[in-house]
Amino acid sequence: MAFFFHSYQFKDDQDCSALSCLLSEMRPVEIIKPAKVLSYATERTIVRQTRNPLVNNLVPLSEFWDSEKTIYEVGIIYKRINCQPSSAYSSEGKILGDGSSFLPKMLSELATEDKNGSLALSALGGAIYYLRQAFLDESLLRFAKFESLPYCDFSNVNEKQHMVLDAAALENLEIFENSRNGGYSG
Numbered sequence: 234m235a236f237f238f239h240s241y242q243f244k245d246d247q248d249c250s251a252l253s254c255l256l257s258e259m260r261p262v263e264i265i266k267p268a269k270v271l272s273y274a275t276e277r278t279i280v281r282q283t284r285n286p287l288v289n290n291l292v293p294l295s296e297f298w299d300s301e302k303t304i305y306e307v308g309i310i311y312k313r314i315n316c317q318p319s320s321a322y323s324s325e326g327k328i329l330g331d332g333s334s335f336l337p338k339m340l341s342e343l344a345t346e347d348k349n350g351s352l353a354l355s356a357l358g359g360a361i362y363y364l365r366q367a368f369l370d371e372s373l374l375r376f377a378k379f380e381s382l383p384y385c386d387f388s389n390v391n392e393k394q395h396m397v398l399d400a401a402a403l404e405n406l407e408i409f410e411n412s413r414n415g416g417y418s419g
Contacts, residue, residue: 253400298358
C-alpha cells in the first residue's frame with residue numbers, strides 16, 4: 234500500500250487554470266480542505282476536475298491548522314520520533330521553544346520563508362490532523378520524505394523552453410486516461 238500526500242502553494246489565475254491542470258493530472262481519490270474558506274471558483278474547479286473523490290471539510294484553525302500550529306505539532310511528533318531526552322519538555326508536557334530544530338530540512342525551510350510556505354504548511358497541518366483521527370499521524374511521519382518539486386509557473390508561457398498543457402488539453406489528448414472507460418490503454 235502506498236500513501237502519497239502532495240501539498241502545493243502557487244499563484245493561480247481567476248479561472249483556477251493551474252489547479253485544473255494539477256487535478257487533471259493527479260486525479261485525487263481523497264481531498265482534505267478547510268470548510269467554507271475556498272473561493273467559489275476553487276470549489277467549482279475541484280468538483281469539475283475530479284471524479285467524485287472523498288472530500289473532507291475540516292474546521293479552519295481547530296482542525297485545518299495554520300502554519301504555526303502545524304510547525305508546533307510536527308515538532309512534537311519529530312521530537313518523539315527522534316527519541317530526544319525529555320529535558321526540552323516543560324512540566325506541562327509541551328516543547329519549549331518553537332520545536333523547529335526537530336523538523337525535516339524541507340519543513341524548516343518552508344517555515345522560515347516569510348509566509349511563502351504558509352499555505353503549504355497549513356495543508357500539511359490539515360492532513361496531519363486528519364491522520365491523527367485514525368492514529369496514523371506519527372507512524373506515517375516516521376517514514377515521510379519531504380522534498381521540493383519543480384516549480385510550475387503557468388504565466389510567461391512564451392518564455393518557456395517547453396510546452397505547458399492546460400487541463401482541457403490533457404483531457405482531450407487523453408494523456409493520463411482514455412475517454413472511453415477512464416483506463417490507461419489507448
